[in-house]
Amino acid sequence: MICALARAKRTWVFAGTMPLAVRPDKTFIEDGRVRAASLVVDPAGNIVARYDKIHLFDVEVSDTTRVYRESSTFEPGDQPAVATTPFATVGLSVCYDLRFPKHYLDLTKLGATVIAVPSAFTRPTGAAHFEALMKARAIENATFVIAGCQSGDHDSGRQTYGHSMVVSPWGEVIDHLENEPGLLTLELDFTELETIRRQIPAWRLQ
Numbered sequence: 733m734i735c736a737l738a739r740a741k742r743t744w745v746f747a748g749t750m751p752l753a754v755r756p757d758k759t760f761i762e763d764g765r766v767r768a769a770s771l772v773v774d775p776a777g778n779i780v781a782r783y784d785k786i787h788l789f790d791v792e793v794s795d796t797t798r799v800y801r802e803s804s805t806f807e808p809g810d811q812p813a814v815a816t817t818p819f820a821t822v823g824l825s826v827c828y829d830l831r832f833p834k835h836y837l838d839l840t841k842l843g844a845t846v847i848a849v850p851s852a853f854t855r856p857t858g859a860a861h862f863e864a865l866m867k868a869r870a871i872e873n874a875t876f877v878i879a880g881c882q883s884g885d886h887d888s889g890r891q892t893y894g895h896s897m898v899v900s901p902w903g904e905v906i907d908h909l910e911n912e913p914g915l916l917t918l919e920l921d922f923t924e925l926e927t928i929r930r931q932i933p934a935w936r937l938q
Contacts, residue, residue, distance in 0.1 A: 739777030744817060747771045748850035748880070749785060749826055751806075756782055765807045770826055770850060772815040780816075783824035784809025787832050793854050795891055800854075802828075812838040820922070823847040823875070830865045833872060840873040840935050845925055847875050852882040858893025863905065871903040874929045876920050883911045901925045 738745040751766035761767065772781035786809045788802035812835060815822045823839030823846070830849055839847055847869065853862050862879075870877040876898065883894025897908035898916060901924060907916050929935075 734771065735773050735777040735779065738773040738775060742775045744775060745771075745773040746815070746822065746824075746848045746850070746880075747773070748852075748882075752784075755807075756784065756811075761807050763807070765805055767809060768802075768806050768826060769809075770824055770848075772822070772824070774817075781813055781824065783813035783826070784811070785826040785829065786810065786812075786835065787828045789828045794856050795854050812842060814839060814842045814844050820844075820846040820876075820920075825849050827851040827853065830862075830869060833869070836869045836873050836875075837935060840875060844873075845875055845922065846920065847873070847877045849877060849879040850881070851879050852890075853893040853895075855891045855893050858895060862893060862895060863897070866897060866899045867903040867905075870899040870901055873935045874901040874925060874932065876901060876925065883913075901928045 734745055734747050747770060749768035749770050752769040753761050753766050755767065768785040770783045771779050774780050788806055788808050789800045790803050791800050792798060813824045815824060821843040823844030825835060825847060829835050836847060866877050866879060878898050879896055881894050881896045882892040885891055894911040895908060896916060898906045898918060900906050907918050
């Protein structure tokens with residue numbers, strides 16, 4: 733369906749995650765778990781990149797669900813991934829990855845100038861940390877960081893934070909939504925990125 737949509741709209745699609753029982757090397761996961769795979773589809777409908785979420789959400793949170801154990805149903809991935817597009821090299825990450833700075837440094841060292849973070853933060857953790865983490869990852873790596881986020885009350889009882897946003901390499905929120913459905917459309921200034929990387933090349937020294 734995602735491939736057909738990308739082909740019909742002639743656009744790139746950076747999807748959130750979907751459960752896949754097959755690893756990137758085509759081997760099956762035999763213990764009944766799946767991988768949370770984030771796919772990138774080009775305008776011709778071809779899957780051109782895949783990232784399997786590395787950092788699984790095994791936490792306790794003060795919300796209606798309280799205990800999350802992704803590792804009980806998901807096998808973690810083990811490789812960072814980027815997608816090469818005509819407009820940028822885009823690093824791939826998912827939600828809880830945002831708390832792990834090295835993952836983003838690895839993506840930057842693979843050439844990423846934009847990093848995608850499809851997310852479903854819980855309301856408590858989102859309100860406390862989401863924007864701060866987005867800004868930190870952008871500043872540390874001098875990259876644009878883009879997060880399309882789930883929001884609202886889900887059938888499972890889970891409540892997600894929303895607040896989709898785009899953050900500049902300087903750590904500024906360029907645009908954002910609140911909890912409501914919506915669409916952000918904007919242009920990224922890569923001249924700004926190049927200037928910041930030249931003036932403050934901190935990520936190169938890590």
